Ligand code: ADP
């Protein structure tokens with residue numbers, strides 16, 4: 691499979707009056723087209739910073755990012771960003787929320803709106819277009835947020851702990867659901883999560899970051915025998931517990947190293 695993204699020796703520090711906070715050091719990894727990559731690491735280690743750099747919101751101080759688009763061009767790909775909260779606006783209907791991205795980008799064309807219509811039907815939200823976000827369940831809100839993101843037809847989806855505002859059971863269902871939809875749409879995804887089981891059940895590859903400044907500690911390919919089923923079924927794969935234990939060990943060593 692072709693690499694669509696290559697990070698080479700990325701480094702980044704925040705500078706303030708109180709001095710320098712080194713967030714990332716020497717981060718290198720690759721992402722293939724259609725791949726799901728999960729990034730895990732101790733809280734505050736630099737995960738969101740890394741995602742902002744990939745999104746082009748921050749410029750790396752060291753290193754390079756290479757994009758290799760499916761059409762062979764090296765331009766910045768179109769990126770969809772989903773955050774912890776769904777960020778739907780209460781004063782807009784569901785329909786006016788899912789078309790907000792298009793509106794902001796002056797892309798309210800019949801073709802794009804047809805994509806939105808198709809996704810609303812496919813994701814079971816067609817009957818809710820005139821409702822307010824408050825009238826939707828947590829899972830439906832995340833689906834609406836996903837439609838808003840996909841309407842812009844991004845090539846790469848970046849998700850920063852997108853399910854952490856949901857309670858545990860909802861989260862299991864919604865994360866499996868959203869990731870199934872993203873796979874079906876054939877997108878490439880980088881997801882930050884602090885839930886190790888979620889990472890193992892969703893990702894093709896897990897990047898484990900160390901405590902700050904984050905370096906890539908381990909890159910763990912995930913091949914589960916039950917992968918082709920749903921992410922929920924993947925949790926029953928015989929290798930699941932073994933992978934969980936390895937990840938847990940890597941991460942707890944990190945957290946111990948962080949103590950003064
Ligand atoms: P994570 O997402 O892994 O929790 P972040 O990437 O948000 O971590 O932050 C990494 C480190 O950089 C943290 O110590 C945080 O306090 C610091 N940091 C994040 N944003 C800023 C900023 N805008 N200015 C200064 N320091 C920041």
Ligand code: MG
Nearest residue numbers: 737738739850
């Ligand atoms: Mg973060």
